[in-house]
Amino acid sequence: MMESPKQIVKQTDYQGEVKADWCPGCGNFAQLTAVKMALADLGIEPHNVVVVSGIGCSSNFPEFIRAYGFHGLHGRSLPVASAIKWVNPKLTVLAYGGDGDGFFEGTQHFYHTAKRNVDITYMVSDNQIFGLTTGQASPTSELGMVTKTTPEGNIEPPVNPLLLALSAGATFVARAFSGDPKHIADITKKAIEHRGFSFIDVFSPCVTFNKLNTYDYFRKRVYKYEPEDPEDFAVAYKRASEWGDRIPIGIFYQKSEPTYADRDPVLSKVNLRESPYYKLKEQDLEEFL
Amino acid sequence: MNDREVVIRVSGAAGDGVQSAGQIIAKSFSRKGMNVVTYNYYQDIVRGGTSWYQIRASSDPVRSQGDGLDIVIALNKDGVQRHTNPDIDEGGASPLSKEGIVIFDKSIQGYEEHGQRYVPMPLSDIAMKYSNNALMRNTVAIGAAMASINLDFETLAGVIGDQFGSKGKIADLNVNAAKEGYDYFKKNQEPLKKNLSFGTKPKYLVGGGDAIGLGFVSGGMKFYAGYPMTPASSALMYFANHASKFDIVLKIPEDEISAINMAIGANYAGVRSATGSSGGGFSLMVEAVGLAGMLEVPLVIYEAQRPGPSTGLPTKTEQGDLNLVLGAGQGDFPRIVLAPRNVKECFELGREAMNLAARYQTPVFVMVDLYLSEHYETVDSFDLDFKIDEGKIAGDNQENFRRYEDTEDGISPRAFPGQPGLMHNEDSDEHNEFGQVVSDAVTDPRERVKAMNKRMRKMETYRKNMPPTYTYKFSDAEYAVVQWGSTAGVVEEAVDILRNKGIRVGAIEVTHVFPLNHDIGDLVRGKKKIIVVENNYGGQFDRLLRSELLVRTEPVRKYDGESFYPGQLAEEIEVVIRGGK
Numbered sequence: 001m002m003e004s005p006k007q008i009v010k011q012t013d014y015q016g017e018v019k020a021d022w023c024p025g026c027g028n029f030a031q032l033t034a035v036k037m038a039l040a041d042l043g044i045e046p047h048n049v050v051v052v053s054g055i056g057c058s059s060n061f062p063e064f065i066r067a068y069g070f071h072g073l074h075g076r077s078l079p080v081a082s083a084i085k086w087v088n089p090k091l092t093v094l095a096y097g098g099d100g101d102g103f104f105e106g107t108q109h110f111y112h113t114a115k116r117n118v119d120i121t122y123m124v125s126d127n128q129i130f131g132l133t134t135g136q137a138s139p140t141s142e143l144g145m146v147t148k149t150t151p152e153g154n155i156e157p158p159v160n161p162l163l164l165a166l167s168a169g170a171t172f173v174a175r176a177f178s179g180d181p182k183h184i185a186d187i188t189k190k191a192i193e194h195r196g197f198s199f200i201d202v203f204s205p206c207v208t209f210n211k212l213n214t215y216d217y218f219r220k221r222v223y224k225y226e227p228e229d230p231e232d233f234a235v236a237y238k239r240a241s242e243w244g245d246r247i248p249i250g251i252f253y254q255k256s257e258p259t260y261a262d263r264d265p266v267l268s269k270v271n272l273r274e275s276p277y278y279k280l281k282e283q284d285l286e287e288f289l
Numbered sequence: 290m291n292d293r294e295v296v297i298r299v300s301g302a303a304g305d306g307v308q309s310a311g312q313i314i315a316k317s318f319s320r321k322g323m324n325v326v327t328y329n330y331y332q333d334i335v336r337g338g339t340s341w342y343q344i345r346a347s348s349d350p351v352r353s354q355g356d357g358l359d360i361v362i363a364l365n366k367d368g369v370q371r372h373t374n375p376d377i378d379e380g381g382a383s384p385l386s387k388e389g390i391v392i393f394d395k396s397i398q399g400y401e402e403h404g405q406r407y408v409p410m411p412l413s414d415i416a417m418k419y420s421n422n423a424l425m426r427n428t429v430a431i432g433a434a435m436a437s438i439n440l441d442f443e444t445l446a447g448v449i450g451d452q453f454g455s456k457g458k459i460a461d462l463n464v465n466a467a468k469e470g471y472d473y474f475k476k477n478q479e480p481l482k483k484n485l486s487f488g489t490k491p492k493y494l495v496g497g498g499d500a501i502g503l504g505f506v507s508g509g510m511k512f513y514a515g516y517p518m519t520p521a522s523s524a525l526m527y528f529a530n531h532a533s534k535f536d537i538v539l540k541i542p543e544d545e546i547s548a549i550n551m552a553i554g555a556n557y558a559g560v561r562s563a564t565g566s567s568g569g570g571f572s573l574m575v576e577a578v579g580l581a582g583m584l585e586v587p588l589v590i591y592e593a594q595r596p597g598p599s600t601g602l603p604t605k606t607e608q609g610d611l612n613l614v615l616g617a618g619q620g621d622f623p624r625i626v627l628a629p630r631n632v633k634e635c636f637e638l639g640r641e642a643m644n645l646a647a648r649y650q651t652p653v654f655v656m657v658d659l660y661l662s663e664h665y666e667t668v669d670s671f672d673l674d675f676k677i678d679e680g681k682i683a684g685d686n687q688e689n690f691r692r693y694e695d696t697e698d699g700i701s702p703r704a705f706p707g708q709p710g711l712m713h714n715e716d717s718d719e720h721n722e723f724g725q726v727v728s729d730a731v732t733d734p735r736e737r738v739k740a741m742n743k744r745m746r747k748m749e750t751y752r753k754n755m756p757p758t759y760t761y762k763f764s765d766a767e768y769a770v771v772q773w774g775s776t777a778g779v780v781e782e783a784v785d786i787l788r789n790k791g792i793r794v795g796a797i798e799v800t801h802v803f804p805l806n807h808d809i810g811d812l813v814r815g816k817k818k819i820i821v822v823e824n825n826y827g828g829q830f831d832r833l834l835r836s837e838l839l840v841r842t843e844p845v846r847k848y849d850g851e852s853f854y855p856g857q858l859a860e861e862i863e864v865v866i867r868g869g870k
């Protein structure tokens with residue numbers, strides 16, 4: 001395949017007109033910066049980028065970046081993002097949303113999009129809380145955590161999104177932390193370059209509603225991890241299970257597998273956005289004679 | 290008995306091959322240039338139960354599965370009794386006529402007789418000569434049935450040959466088995482008294498789902514996402530079987546919510562796409578209908594109704610989802626609802642829906658029911674020429690591009706990812722002309738009103754461009770029968786029956802269900818009665834009609850899971866005309 005020469009793209013090319021209105025200190029700012037950095041570094045032009053989101057504080061992301069944006073329904077970013085990538089593979093498609101969006105309302109889409117190995121990048125702003133709806137327990141809230149909806153402490157154990165992604169068959173599984181935007185950007189670049197479904201779970205403190213999982217909480221615990229063999233599923237699974245005083249961040253798993261489009265008899269050879277309309281012919285009616 | 294037409298019913302248990310036998314018969318007639326309508330009566334069961342397949346073939350145009358029954362092929366004892374006994378109610382289907390014949394295996398015994406001609410035959414014995422099981426008895430019986438109306442054997446042999454085409458030897462065996470059945474009948478029985486005439490060239494025999502598929506493809510659809518659900522699956526199967534041929538993509542995702550969001554994503558990216566389901570699956574899609582309305586993304590939704598509530602009667606017919614479709618989605622946004630009247634119109638309105646969606650950038654529904662999506666009709670020809678209307682699309686590189694520009698007709702220019710210089714956000718939150726959210730920080734009431742008015746204005750533009758409403762024998766009608774969608778054929782035949790009795794009745798046939806064309810108000814003015822025929826309990830269309838036109842109407846409804854039949858419907862209309870039940 002011929003690579004087209006990389007354009008010079010500046011981070012400011014991605015500067016949206018609307019100023020991000022997250023609470024000062026919100027983790028989402030780091031992801032916004034990191035994504036712009038990664039896209040600019042990769043030389044991808046804004047008009048070839050689509051950012052698809054669901055609903056939540058985090059999901060307001062597409063409004064704040066100069067690219068094509070699709071701010072859809074709570075939990076439904078992945079089907080939209082998948083279809084966009086399928087019908088026009090020239091685009092870089094990034095899905096972005098919250099932990100409630102991805103691991104509650106949209107769990108089935110997360111699982112199946114990973115399993116299909118759709119060639120998109122999915123970044124979750126995991127603040128272990130519902131931010132936009134002002135602080136209810138989320139699927140990643142810790143056991144015992146007191147929130148508006150769990151005044152006596154959360155009684156549901158949290159989901160581990162990395163294990164979910166791995167068991168579903170995601171071919172790129174990573175974790176990052178809003179305290180280190182440069183690290184998020186590095187991972188994002190690799191995620192975008194990865195052919196297949198790339199998942200990045202980002203610890204993104206909600207400074208307003210989550211008083212437990214704060215920047216300090218994570219700074220004390222996270223450490224950078226790099227596997228010797230990123231294709232070793234068993235090791236990835238084991239390290240992704242690590243939780244407690246020490247929590248690894250980094251790329252846990254990466255493997256090259258055929259994407260959904262590679263396996264589809266039509267998508268593997270046709271760019272639907274550019275293909276001509278099929279014109280029905282008399283022969284197409286012969287089966288009815 | 291009408292000697293210009295023949296009605297045949299194949300009856301058996303699920304798994305007996307009732308449907309494929311019925312299709313062989315139907316195709317034999319369509320190849321002879323006759324007019325054919327089929328009706329598929331089956332249950333939600335894979336093996337066992339009672340199912341039957343009816344074929345009405347006529348030398349004259351036909352518009353429904355019709356009344357009357359000339360030939361029954363009964364593959365079990367239940368079939369022999371069920372279709373000959375006038376006291377068994379099958380939702381209005383006629384029992385075997387007095388002069389009719391019932392063909393069955395001679396091993397079936399102990400049935401009650403009702404005066405018709407009973408023709409026990411060695412179906413299984415003959416079948417066993419050609420195969421090591423008795424399944425081929427269907428083919429033997431088809432041979433006999435065709436002999437009873439003097440159809441030439443060559444036509445039937447050709448159809449059987451094609452049906453088993455890829456399995457050369459099996460085709461020959463089946464043809465031979467059919468021939469024995471054919472000869473047996475000729476030798477031992479008198480033919481039916483028929484006066485059939487045939488066309489000069491074969492007609493297309495097309496299912497409703499196939500026609501939807503053809504229509505969508507002809508309208509430029511390249512991507513279809515759907516989750517299987519009867520009776521929307523016949524269209525889905527058409528896509529499955531033609532994807533590679535047409536370079537289109539069929540995606541069966543994890544659920545209907547995903548399906549509709551995928552279809553929206555593909556449309557957003559500039560590829561014509563559609564989704565579809567029946568009521569249950571469509572219920573899951575409801576939130577996303579509003580998303581398409583809000584983002585102004587074109588979206589064609591194929592909604593194939595079956596009786597509810599809930600799982601209801603999965604293999605039966607009803608027009609019970611109109612309220613659901615009209616009410617799908619919170620808030621007000623433009624939507625268009627089309628309801629084809631027959632198979633050919635599934636094709637025509639299917640592709641028209643694709644253009645309407647692109648032009649008005651909003652959800653467009655194509656509503657059918659099980660009756661229409663799963664039955665077959667002959668079609669003389671399809672007009673394959675079609676002009677694809679892309680709607681308004683922006684040229685590249687515009688300063689301050691306004692995706693939701695507040696235009697006079699309400700329609701704003703679209704822009705697709707990949708187009709340079711048109712980056713913008715499409716947002717499910719209320720937004721201004723640029724696509725910027727107006728619901729954060731401070732909600733701007735003026736922008737909200739402007740955005741609502743802009744979107745809803747598209748409906749006014751559409752109303753101005755709607756085609757006039759169809760009528761049937763209406764100019765001198767004293768009574769107006771109003772119907773929507775698939776009941777048109779049956780209603781027309783009922784009108785003919787009533788007119789033969791001297792009752793001046795005519796029909797209004799509504800294909801463009803929402804928004805309702807107000808020309809209907811002019812049509813019904815001065816009529817003695819306005820009778821609304823509907824295949825549901827609550828009169829969902831009737832309510833729409835009354836609320837839009839402020840007229841008094843009289844209902845004729847059916848909700849037993851079966852279609853209307855012309856004779857039965859004519860009687861019910863007459864009761865209403867004569868002053869009610």
Ligand SMILES: Cc1ncc(C[n+]2csc(CCOP(=O)(O)OP(=O)(O)O)c2C)c(N)n1
Binds near residue numbers: 074138
């Ligand atoms: C179908 C639906 N259900 C509920 C909501 C209300 N709602 C909006 S955002 C949200 C949860 C947000 O949490 P999360 O996805 O973690 O995003 P965050 O705000 O934390 O970034 C909910 C429940 C909605 N918009 N749509």
Ligand code: SF4
Binds near residue numbers: 208
């Ligand atoms: S509520 Fe929490 S997640 Fe939402 S913007 Fe504020 S800090 Fe961020």
Ligand SMILES: [Mg+2]
Binds near residue numbers: 056098128
């Ligand atoms: Mg959250």
